[in-house]
Amino acid sequence: LSTKSYSTRGEQHAHPLARRLFDIAEAKQSNLVLSADFTDSKSLLQAADSLGPYLAVFKTHVDLVSDFDSSTVKGLNELAKKHNFLIFEDRKLVDIGSTVQKQYHGGVLHISEFAHLVNLSILGGDGIVDALTQTVNAPNFPYPGERAFLILAEMTSKGSIAVGSYTEKCIELARKNPKSMLGFVATRALSDLLPSAGIAGEDFIVFTTGVNIASKGDNLGQQYQTPSDAVARGADFIIAGRGIYASEDPTKTAQEYRQAGWNAYLTRVGQST
Ligand code: UP6
Numbered sequence: 001l002s003t004k005s006y007s008t009r010g011e012q013h014a015h016p017l018a019r020r021l022f023d024i025a026e027a028k029q030s031n032l033v034l035s036a037d038f039t040d041s042k043s044l045l046q047a048a049d050s051l052g053p054y055l056a057v058f059k060t061h062v063d064l065v066s067d068f069d070s071s072t073v074k075g076l077n078e079l080a081k082k083h084n085f086l087i088f089e090d091r092k093l094v095d096i097g098s099t100v101q102k103q104y105h106g107g108v109l110h111i112s113e114f115a116h117l118v119n120l121s122i123l124g125g126d127g128i129v130d131a132l133t134q135t136v137n138a139p140n141f142p143y144p145g146e147r148a149f150l151i152l153a154e155m156t157s158k159g160s161i162a163v164g165s166y167t168e169k170c171i172e173l174a175r176k177n178p179k180s181m182l183g184f185v186a187t188r189a190l191s192d193l194l195p196s197a198g199i200a201g202e203d204f205i206v207f208t209t210g211v212n213i214a215s216k217g218d219n220l221g222q223q224y225q226t227p228s229d230a231v232a233r234g235a236d237f238i239i240a241g242r243g244i245y246a247s248e249d250p251t252k253t254a255q256e257y258r259q260a261g262w263n264a265y266l267t268r269v270g271q272s273t
Contacts, residue, residue, distance in 0.1 A: 001189035001234040002203065005269050006031075013203055016145040017086075017116060018182055021205070024084055025056045031231070031265055032258045033057040033088065033207065035241030041067050045075040050251055051244070052083030054258045057117070057207075059088045059239055062109050076114045088207070089115035092152055094123055097131030105135050112136075112147060119150040119185050121162075122170055129173045133180040153184040156210030158221040168193050174204055185209060187225070189234020208235030212243035213260065227257055231264035 002009065010022030025031050034055050038044040044065055048058050058080065062068050080087050089111050093100045100120070105112040112135075120128050129151075136147045153170035155162050162170075167186070171193055174181040183205030184190060194204070212224035230238050238261045247253040266272040 001191050001268075002236065003269050005271065006265075009203055012201070014201065015148060015179065015182060017148045018203070018205060021056065021086055021182075024086065025237075028054070028056060028084065029262050030054055030056045030258045031235075031237045031261045032254065033059050033237050033239040034244060034254065035059045035061075035090070035209065035239050036245065037061055037064060037241050038245075039064050039066055041065055041069075041072040041075065044072065045079060047245060047250070048076065048079040048083070048085075051254045052079055052085055054254045055083070055085045056237060057086045057088050059090050059241075060115070061090050062111075063091070068109070070110075073110055073114045080114075080116075086116040087114050088117040088119070088150070091115075091118050091120075093118065093120040093128060093132070095128070096124055097127035100128050101131050101135050104132060105141075112141075112143065116146060117148055117150055117182065119152050121152045122166075122173055126173060129177050129181065133177050136180055148182040149180055150183055150185050150205075150207055151181055153190060154186040154188075156187055156223050158223060171204075175202070178202065178204075183207065183236070185239075187230075187233070191234065205236045206234055207237045207239055208233075209239040211235075211238045211240040211257075213257065214243060214247075218242075227260035228264040228267075231261060231268055 006022040006025040010019045013019050032055050034051055036047050132149055151170045151174055153167045185207045189206055208230045210224050211227055211230050213226055215224055217223045227238050240257050244250055244253045
């Protein structure tokens, strides 16, 4: 669990995209990620525009968007610039290396064209990590230094089997590939599995889904923790979906989540007043 400030972590980080992410967090005083699980482009882009000012990262599932096309990609890219946030496509890539390369760079979703961050599962072993690392480091890759991945190391749903030695393997693969694997999606800092005796300068970033102020879960196995609990347990960035966009006043709620996440961060790094 890191008790360093985002600005310190940004200054010390070897990856340009991590530096940018920490800069954004400091500039906007936000560690909030909106899980924008909308099913049409208009709602998706409207949420990015109205809630973008409060977000560090905008998380998409573009395969939910029924009318997804090149104008959705263009809109996302424009709004990311306008409001200074990164885009994280929650695609959870999981296939063999050769297939994920085509799913990530190209394909019907054009993920590499808009997503600064994409997550992946290592169910199939090392190949997926090697393949995606190769893609973003290829000499002709159009976004050098602007793209990276997160390893889905744990899941929030009841009965998840992404635990123990599976999660340890996620860490091992991230450690071997710090130039492409920026961190993890996990419910907590993985400090018990990530001994501080680790590699000098290592600083993986933890994104935590399943964050909600008003609910403990849904009836399909989702399990929630509050922003302050998540940050206290090691979340560097908190990801909330329905808690924000399905609330009565999403703009007001996004501001509340932003404040709750930021206050918890200040407490963790010892800067609270
Ligand atoms: N998500 C989880 N749990 C995980 C991994 N990913 O909930 O372990 C994703 C879901 C959804 C979001 O796919 O996009 O995070 C959670 O949304 P919610 O806040 O509305 O529950």
